[in-house]
Amino acid sequence: MLPSTEERVSQRLRFAYNQSFPGNMPGAAERVCGHGDREMIMDVVEIQKILPHRYPFLFVDAVVEMERLKSIVGLKNVTVNEAYFQGHFPGAPVMPGVLIIESMAQTGGLLLLQEVPDREKKLLYFAAVDGARFRRPVVPGDQLRVEMKVISWRGDFCKLEGRATVNGQLAAEATLMCKMVDRVLAVQAEKSAK
Numbered sequence: 001m002l003p004s005t006e007e008r009v010s011q012r013l014r015f016a017y018n019q020s021f022p023g024n025m026p027g028a029a030e031r032v033c034g035h036g037d038r039e040m041i042m043d044v045v046e047i048q049k050i051l052p053h054r055y056p057f058l059f060v061d062a063v064v065e066m067e068r069l070k071s072i073v074g075l076k077n078v079t080v081n082e083a084y085f086q087g088h089f090p091g092a093p094v095m096p097g098v099l100i101i102e103s104m105a106q107t108g109g110l111l112l113l114q115e116v117p118d119r120e121k122k123l124l125y126f127a128a129v130d131g132a133r134f135r136r137p138v139v140p141g142d143q144l145r146v147e148m149k150v151i152s153w154r155g156d157f158c159k160l161e162g163r164a165t166v167n168g169q170l171a172a173e174a175t176l177m178c179k180m181v182d183r184v185l186a187v188q189a190e191k192s193a194k
Contacts, residue, residue, distance in 0.1 A: 059103035074107035
């Protein structure tokens, strides 16, 4: 007797047991292909539990690799439905380079915020972007593979090296520096600046 569709789906979903994670990550399911290759360890629902970003400014759809305190690989599916394609550029849509950098920052943020116990009270701000280079256009239909590696992390400052590829071709690279701040202090600073 063949297994039901529900049983086959159930067999393909299992909780991620990855040596790089501290024990179980509750709710972080990995989807497994029929031949056993890992596809995803964090989906967009899990991502939104960690990052404060939401539509239209969430630029990570999945996490497929993560090694605590060291590296992460995220995916961004680029579709023609992205709001920025209305004006960038009509008839020749290209993902803005600054949004590729933002995708790198959000992917790196997922790695860093995993280690912060009170992450809902924190924000990560850009401190600097160095060596940004754009090697090929990213267009609707592309899947951006964003690889981030921690270069250094001292206190509230972190330096990450990032690469974004499409089908194995380098699309962009940059070194990002960020600072972790208290969300309450950031809101107060914004109000006093007005």
